[in-house]
Amino acid sequence: MKVLSKAYSCSCSDFEGEDIFYGESSNKAKAKAFDSWDFIPYIEIKARRAKDLDLIKPNPSSLLNNLTESQVKKMKHMTGLSVGRNQYRNYYTSCSPVEDLEMLIPMGLAGRFNKFDSIVYYLTDKGLEVIKSTVPLTRKEVNNQANESIKKKT
Helix, strand or coil, rough: CCEEEEEEEEECCCCCEEEEEEECCCCHHHHHHHHHHCCCCCHHEEEEEEEEHHHECCCCHHHHHCCCCCHHHHHHHHHCCCCCCCCCCEEEEEECCHHHHHHHCCCCCCEEEECCEEEEECHHHHHHHHCCCCCCCCHHHHHHHHHHHHHCCC
16 A cells, blocks of 8 residues: 555644644644644644545556546546545536547446536446546545455455
8 A cells, every 4th residue: 555645633722623634744734734724823733643544545447548637537527526535426517518528428437418408427337436446545445445345255
């Protein structure tokens, strides 16, 4: 497993709870917390390693080799994965056919339907699996997937 970013749980005595920040060191994570939190002196921020939440390099699907950078970018956009690690939608609306997305349909990665005067594209389960393979996972998620895989085999 290759760690892309180390996770640090940052807290401050001025408020309850902790937030996760990523950085090469605790000082860099504290600096990000300082930038994010208003009115909290840097010296009051505490950071401790949260190894389970480290971001791990994903194992990309081999189907990505058949896709252009533009197609991958559109697939991420249509699922919301261009913004963060969580999918929160599955559509892309256009007034005219989008060649990049049209090419995904015969590959079984996308589908489309018409709604009013628009074309709505969506990713199939196969398409979602392919695009999610580009998203870094936390160490905890990787371990959970490995445990689930072992349970399925037994």
